[in-house]
Amino acid sequence: MVQAFRIENEGLINRDKKLSFKFNGKTYIGYEGDTLASALLANGVHLVGRSFKYHRPRGFFGAGVDEPYAVVQLYRNGETEPNIKATEQELFEGLEAKSVNCWPSVNFDIGAINNFLKIFLPAGFYYKTFMWPKSFWYRIYEPFIRKAAGLGVASTKHDKERYEHKYEYCDLLIAGSGPSGLAGAYAAAKNGAKVILAEDKPRFGGSLLTSDVNIGNQSGKDWAEGIIAELKTMPNVVVKNRSQIFGYYDHNMLVMSEKVSDHLPSTKKYHPNKRLWYIRAKEVLISSGSIERPIVFGNNDTPGVMLSSAAKEYLKVYGVLVGRKPLVFTNNDSGYETAIEFKKHGVDPVVLDSRKNPESEIIGEAKNLGINIKNSYVVVAAQGYKKVKSADIASISDDKKQLGKIENIQCDCICVSGFWTPTIHLASQSGNKTKFKEEIDAFVPGQSKQNEITLGAANGVFTLEETLKTSFKAGSELSKKLTEKDNEIAIPNVVEKKSSQHDKFWCVPLPKGKNYKRFLDFQNDVAVSDIEIALREGYRSIEHVKRYTTLGMATDQGKTSNLNGLQLVSEIENKVVPAVGHTTFRPPYTPISIGAIVGREVGKHSKPTRKSPMHSWHEKNNAVFVDAGVWLRPRYYKRGNENLFEGSKREAKNVRTNVGVCDVTTLGKIDIKGPDAAELLNRVYTNAWLKLPVGKARYGVMLREDGIVMDDGTTTRISENHYHMTTTTAQAANVLSHLEYYLQLVWPELNVNVVSTTEQWAGAAIAGPKSRDLLQKLFPNSDVSNEGLPFMGYTEEDLFGVKARIFRISFSGELAYEVNVESDYGNFMWEKIMDVGEEFKIQPYGTEALSTLRIEMGHVAGSELDGRTIPYDNALEGLVSKKKDFIGKRSLQRSAFTAEDRQRVVGVVPLDKQTSIPEGSHLVKDDKAPIPNPKLGHISASCWSVEYDNPFSLAILKDGKNMIGQKLFAMSPLKNKIIPVEIVSSHYVDPKGERVRS
């Protein structure tokens, strides 16, 4: 395949390595070191997409991150990714890409009919048109707009790529490796500072790669190479290419996305696709350079119209001619640099300069080379549909209002330069108050808020000599502060051509009788006329104009359009640009893969997984696990083809008739020690704690200061000044923080220490009528009789040589014990319990059976202690001390909390004794009442009572105390169920609590 537009002896590509790739199904050849854009241009392909709104043909406009058009769908290694800029995507063997936003193909796009209907698609069209009827939005308008719009399609497959996060600290972070970044990095590195130098492109050097300058008797490019090579050898320097710093956050935290593998056909084993760096920098040097701005003229979106700097970059870096008959349209000297490069490679450009009589070294060189220059001339409109074929040009009056006679000249590309816009995004994100600099018609950073400094072109400095001088100085001074070293660096001699003042000219007037579209924002199809409409319709704030017209929105975030938009608004409004102001720059500077943001925290890694020491036993015994917070707990142990309902019923029944064992390791455990421990408990819990004897446990409820129940659990007095507190699994961390809060801030005079011991103890609950017999066999030498170890008793015994704590406490409502051993012995304990328990028909039970047991006993748990209930609501008011004060007590006097008809926990049984009531169902008096049907309460927990073999639920019901015996309806619109129910006591089984004491 011929690369017709590739020239010899120029560019930084590797001509020894040919790469084949596909674009829109057609195969092309490029070289290693190409971007997709440069390789396509080398093959003469200019048409790459269709515009967002009018589906006009689009080509390449830039050569990097500023590209508004050439957004493609990429296919790599069986994956696809949308929203890839062809100007940034490096070529690799086998790359495949497709145009987006066109159907059926980029050459023939049906949506282009919008182009001819454009009179009907002005700014705000969507807002105005799709407002009504409301019902049309979801069914008709939105699907239609979605199909027509968009920049590619996200993959719906699982992303096989790996993304990493990395945290880094440094003295000096430098964003951009142009002359300013290199000088700053070098000076700081020489002073021993820890430096990170980040470059978004594959090659370091920035503008030095394309500009005709000399530094210290070598070309700018060679000087840059030398500096980078030296920096790479220094241990205190990290140099990163393909790395975009895209966000500047609080306290000098910057985030950088490193493309580790995007330039390769597939990601190497153990390598991430991208790596996100969170960098905390003491100082930040922003050397992000500048982006050339376009001049606005008719049909300025035609493929072949591009930035003059991009044309130069394609030539100097990639050895690619963007055209053979170039027209350069400029208001400053940069256009001449591009023209000179064309001329040097045997191509004759024509230069149109809007200035009347400019003179400078650069212009002088152009003239000497014999380049055709037309002063006071402008491009009025590009001609050609899928590619520039010619240009309508005209002379322009000194006041830039009158056009001369229109002439047409043949050309195949128009390279446009409207001067330079400093890239101030990072500085602005840092909180820097930007200011407008008249001399360059652009905003530059002003007063710093964080430790950041912007230098070089990003600061509006466009001469190399000054850039190098200020950057060496800044690098040296910033590092000196941090390292206290001051190694003098000789600033090299600079040879550069002097340029003349640019022309404050940015938009070509329309010739009489012509109504060319003059685009400001190329990505969103925002034309001059759209801004005019917005202003006519009363939008004044630039933020409103942006949102109404979409100027500066979408993936390029207006990198090439913002300033021209501001110029237009200020001109119409008759204001100066700084009075109009600019829209807020927000991170990210350029689109970042969601995968990179998520990092490794996907799937199972989205949160930590906690497992009890008995986990492997559960696995081996067919446990079906359930997430309990971050814990994995057995939900039931599957036997044969049992489902959850059958399995949990079997397990619960076995607890009621024989004995079961449940892994309760996940319960929160807090070790409390100190002479004032009892006093702390007395203040934290609602009931009295001062007189709890050693060797006894007590159930307690703790409140928040607003009177709402925070948590419940048992606490045991291990010895005089030593307590063992248990919390619910869910609240363990919060309760610890709660205790620490009161001990450290409110009552620091209490001499108590608290520490989490959740992971130090493994716990097994042994429950059922045969649990004592089992316990006696586990601890043959201990007295575990009802007298020796009474209800709520505690003892420390020896379990086959292992120290064990035995608590006689019960959540199931049966005679029950909890045995704790140090975690490492958890599995040993469990296996002993199962071995010895075999003769008592022991079965392990999971959380589902555990719930069943507690629900039919009327024991409240998380579903009732839901952050909305007080002790009374849970029938726990008997535990609220009237004598002493405690956390949250005063709140219980609130009138709503003392109301006669206050909500309260009740039991609920379906009248048919068959239909299970969905949790969350509402209880209502009349199932036929009009919606919204007044809600009396809700079902908090449901189970199948194994005691009575019918469904049973708990509910929080208004005036629950007086509702026992009432008939209501449980309604679940979600499950489409209306169930007649009877309200009963929440203590459905063993209401007197005899079993636990037996």
Next chain:
Amino acid sequence: MLYINCPHCGMRSQNEFSYGGDASVKRPELNKEVSDQEWNNFVYNRKSLRGKHLELWQHISGCRQWIKVERDTATHEIFRTFKADEEVA
């Protein structure tokens, strides 16, 4: 992400801490009669200050100490940090 100087551990990133609200709130003493107004002020009523704000943070993934942080709610600037028992002048 904020960078907080824990008085016990030094400079640490915000993700090691959890926020604990206004540090100037004083809990009424135990067993003391308090009016509804006083109690409501303690439990519910907070000023949403713009500017310098003394607030509590707990270094939960570090030393677990509650600390006081003087922070500007508009700019996120942190001026000073204190141990729990340090008086703020």
